[in-house]
Amino acid sequence: MADKPHQNLAIIGHVDHGKSTLVGRLLFETGSVPEHVIEQYREEAEEKGKGGFEFAYVMDNLAEERERGVTIDIAHQRFDTDKYYFTIVDTPGHRDFVKNMITGASQADHAVLVVAADDGVAPQTREHVFLSKTLGIETLIVAVNKMDTVDYSEETYKEVKAEVQKLLKQVRFDSDDARFIPISAFEGDNVAEHSENTPWYDGPTILEALNDLPEMSPPTDAPLRIPIQDVYTISGIGTVPVGRIETGVLKPGMNVVFMPSDVGGEVKTVEMHHEEVDEAGPGDNVGFNVRGVGKDDIRRGDVCGEASNPPKVAETFKAQIVVMQHPSVITVGYTPVLHAHTAQVACTFESIDQKLDPKTGEVAEENPDFIKAGDAAVVTLRPQKPLSIEPSGEIPELGSFAVRDMGQTIAAGKVLEVNE
Ligand code: GDP
16 A cells, blocks of 8 residues: 555544445455455344345444544544545544644545435535635545435435525636546445446446545645644653644754744654655654753643744734534634644634634625624634644644634634744
8 A cells, every 4th residue: 555645634524424435345345344344244134034235334333432532433444446545534423523623633525515405405415515625625526425215316315406506606616627426325326336227327436536636745845844743852862842844844954943932953763654755745753852952941732843944933823713502602802722733822812803704715894893603704813822833724734723612613714824
């Protein structure tokens, strides 16, 4: 698998529309569920006189284990097509999915949107489509699922397709770029093989559409940015900051700086998986050692960049946000916690500059008194402690954030402008 390009895939969509079932089906059809596991279910199925229902058993078992709390996590499962190998990033429904999606912990290159044919566009369909656009996913594969529950009706498929196309237009996706595929994740129609139940459909299967996706290459040309996850002291080496390289390349000999702590020096060594390397790039988790930088000089939430192009530190910043849930209204002075990359900093709403029409993105009202759940707005935020963050137009990986309060994600946003 490792010689194929690696792509991160998110499966998004409303609860119960069939995301887990589709993941189970993809793993099953691509032979990514270990054979001995399948064998076990096959035997069980045969004992109960249900030969050929191995897939149902895989799913039942996943569900059962989930109920028992022994989560077989569908996140970070892998499968491959002819051209790529895919990792499924995080799982919608996970408590932190939305936050992880926004802060980049589960950065996806592509997404499959699952919409149940018998239900159509539902609230989380909207939420996830909006988020995926905000996070820079440009094309979607839309799986119109549960076609078996609507007698494989072409008419129902067309209705759901039209409804989704309308939604895509509202959030400014080019809906011509979206591939629509009528499937049954449960029965397996049009997932790995063309189904006889949909003779009116002559497009690709899910696996074919995944295989046809354009390859997203990691951003090595962008300036170096490493949000720091932890800082260790390792005997014989000294202080070792650890983090995932979001953009750029890290090499020994480079001159780096940590912001907002504002200390830096020359990189002595770079390690990946406990081995020294000459170079590391986007997506790599690294530990490195910088001459003259001690454990107390830097902290989690700092961002490391080259001294010649240091990470920005915001005095204030302008951002476009969408309020996903809030029990009352948000007014100037509200100070929730902002989560961006590895940083968590309280930020005050200094001004609410514009309310936007969520459908068109156009200005609906200047300086509104408040915003509430469902609103999109341009706001100015003031971090209560120094925060390193970047305009998403310059470095998307470091330009999005989640606003959290009372244990919930209140809003998602992207940075428009940083005032240093
Ligand atoms: P999720 O919440 O989006 O992950 O949805 P699940 O994958 O857990 O599916 C929700 C329910 O819909 C389960 O009972 C599945 O068995 C059922 N389901 C999923 N896909 C299909 C399908 O293609 N056809 C039918 N009939 N049921 C399905």
